[in-house]
Structures are given as structure tokens and as C-alpha cells.
Amino acid sequence: MLIDGSRPDALDHLAPPDATISEALGIQTNNVAEWTGVVEALKLAGRLGAEKVDLFLDSKLIVEQLHGRWRVKDPKLVPLHGQAKALLGEFRRWSATHVPRAQNSQADRLANEALDRVAAGGPARIARARRLRPEEAAVRE
Numbered sequence: 001m002l003i004d005g006s007r008p009d010a011l012d013h014l015a016p017p018d019a020t021i022s023e024a025l026g027i028q029t030n031n032v033a034e035w036t037g038v039v040e041a042l043k044l045a046g047r048l049g050a051e052k053v054d055l056f057l058d059s060k061l062i063v064e065q066l067h068g069r070w071r072v073k074d075p076k077l078v079p080l081h082g083q084a085k086a087l088l089g090e091f092r093r094w095s096a097t098h099v100p101r102a103q104n105s106q107a108d109r110l111a112n113e114a115l116d117r118v119a120a121g122g123p124a125r126i127a128r129a130r131r132l133r134p135e136e137a138a139v140r141e
């Protein structure tokens with residue numbers, strides 16, 4: 001989910017998102033799902049015109065790997081890590097911060113929404129965005 005970083009409530013973990021992606025990926029590891037979420041959110045932030053992006057992630061693994069403090073050892077994650085790093089290079093500035101899972105309840109809700117939707121015969125992916133004017137986006141994944 002993306003939030004216009006210029007909003008006064010941008011850092012509030014309960015702030016309503018300006019854009020979301022809800023996608024069921026089939027059977028994947030949690031780490032593949034987390035990395036896929038980061039990549040898709042960064043693509044969306046770029047399409048919406050964000051120049052700066054702040055990622056708030058409940059995966060300490062991803063935060064540490066993005067910053068280069070931990071190696072990416074799982075072969076399934078290497079291409080996703082590469083994609084994320086390439087996408088981050090397109091922004092003027094980026095940051096990645098680890099937050100407790102309780103502060104990412106909206107992202108969890110989107111994941112569960114996708115699973116329920118597919119189980120009911122609906123589409124695997126839904127992206128929603130209202131018109132943004134963000135120079136900066138906060139991404140919660």
C-alpha cells in the first residue's frame with residue numbers, strides 16, 4: 001500500500017492508503033511473497049510519479065538485505081532483490097525501516113483479501129489508486 005508522503009498522517013500506520021495492490025501469488029514462501037510485494041509497490045510508486053520512497057516493512061530480513069547488511073542467500077530471492085534494488089535506483093531517495101507487524105495490519109488485510117477473493121472465484125490481482133500528486137510515497141508492505 002502507498003501513502004502520499006506529504007500527507008500529515010503519512011507516518012500513521014492506520015492512515016488510509018492512496019494506492020494498494022492486493023494479489024494472490026499461489027503457493028509461495030513468505031519471503032517470496034514479501035519480496036514480490038516490495039517490487040510491485042515500488043513499480044506502482046514509480047508509475048504514480050514518486051521521487052522519494054520510504055518503505056516500512058515488517059520483514060527485518062528484507063530491510064537488512066536492502067541495506068546490504070545481510071546477504072541474499074536463497075536463489076529464489078536473488079532476482080527479486082535485484083529487481084527491488086534496480087527500482088530503488090530510479091528514485092531520488094529511498095529508505096527502508098523495520099516496523100512491528102502490528103503496525104502493518106493494513107498490508108496483512110490486503111494479503112488476506114486477495115486469498116479470500118481468489119477462493120471465491122475472483123481475480124488474483126486488484127490494484128487501486130486514487131489520483132495522487134506525490135513527490136514522496138510511504139510504502140507499507
